Amino acid sequence: MKIPGKTRFIVLIASIILLQSCTKAAEGSNAAPPAPELPVYTVITSPATTYQEFPTALEGKNNVEIRSQVDGYLDKIYVEEGAYVRAGQPLFKIDSRSYGEQMNMAQANLQVANANIEKARVEVDRLQPLVSAKVVSDVQLKTAKANYAAAVAAASQARASVGNARINVGFTTITAPVSGYIGRIPYKKGSLISRTDPNPLTLLSDISEIYAYFSLSELDFIAFQNKYPGASLEEKLKNMPMVELVIADNSIYPEKGKMSIVDGQFDKTTGAISVRAVFPNAHGTLRTGNTGRVRMPQLISNAVVIPQESTFEIQDKTYVYVLGKDQKVTSKPIKISGKTDSYYFISEGLAPGEKIVYTGIGNLKDGASIRPKTISSDSLLRAKPL
Secondary structure, three states: OOOOHHHHHHHHHHHHHHHHHHHHHHHHHOOOOOOOEEEEEEOEEEEEEEEEEEEEEEEEEEEEEEOOOOOEEEEEEOOOOOOEEOOOOEEEEEOOHHHHHHHHHHHHHHHHHHHHHHHHHHHHHHHHHHHHOOOOOHHHHHHHHHHHHHHHHHHHHHHHHHHHHHHHHHHOEEEOOOOEEEOOOOOOOOOEEOOOOOOOOEEEEEEEEEEEEEEEEHHHHHHHHHHOOOOOHHHHHHHOOOEEEEOOOOOEOOOOEEEEEEOOOOOOOOOEEEEEEEEEOOOOOOOOOOEEEEEEEEEEEEEEEEEHHHOEEEOOEEEEEEEOOOOEEEEEEEEEEEEOOOEEEEEEOOOOOOEEEOOOOOOOOOOOEOEEEEOOHHHHHHHOOO
16 A cells, blocks of 8 residues: 555655654663762860770689588588688588597697606605705706606696697687688588599689789780880889770770789790789679670770771771762771771871761772761760760
């Protein structure tokens, strides 16, 4: 069928319009997405406190092994495992019958010795006038006096035996030398106890104060000496601020501790020196054998502070995205000198006044353009205090 010329012209115009519409649609589908809008803030400096942490093992102020000083059968146990006892409180009783009989024998021997003294004195008193009257020779008197001296010495020996027997009877009741908590009791009533037993009857721990022992490397020790004022190590310890203790659940122990002593020398094997911090423990919260971390504070007057979520890591190095004047970002390595729960303290890589991306950096790449949404550094610090 033959199409009229006017109709062919209309079809041609419609085809051109349809083709242009498809081309524009295709161009629209290939257009680049708009730059993302991301929060950006200006790096500032602020006074801050950072902490250096050291693993520690905790010990009570006094940890006393309770041992028997006499041999015998364990007759009574006055305390329970884990109980709190006070100094002088009875803990154990060793069968004292044999030691009581030993004391009775020693007292009887003392009575005999005293009787011998009296007998020797009577003999001396009898011979003295006879020697003066030259009825008997003075040799007999000298012998009598020697016998008297021997009787006195024997009485002293007998008194010492009585004292020793009384001490042994006293040792059959074992009392607490200090106040503290009773540990495990491996022996039961009726057990044969010896002074040479390898295991103690129990361990008594005085935990009114807790000692936190930890180690400093040689470099840390030198830095510690240079950091605090004082002519001697003791003065430096006095000028050091109080330290904190992070316990096993990562919470901060409410009482602060004070550094007290430093070991006399470095360990040749580890190259470290042992130090100690003392923490009050009036409520018995901490026990011997607990572990934790000692936190030593360090005040930084002008710290470059950034939130931790502004950073990312590549091959053990930490980076941030810095915003340039062309609204494009560039990754920049930084060096971290300390941290809190929310912030990093930067020693190298950033300067006050630089702008960095706060969050949303997961999909960014070097040279990427963004639409910065400026936020105040002060508002960050107010929302997450240092």
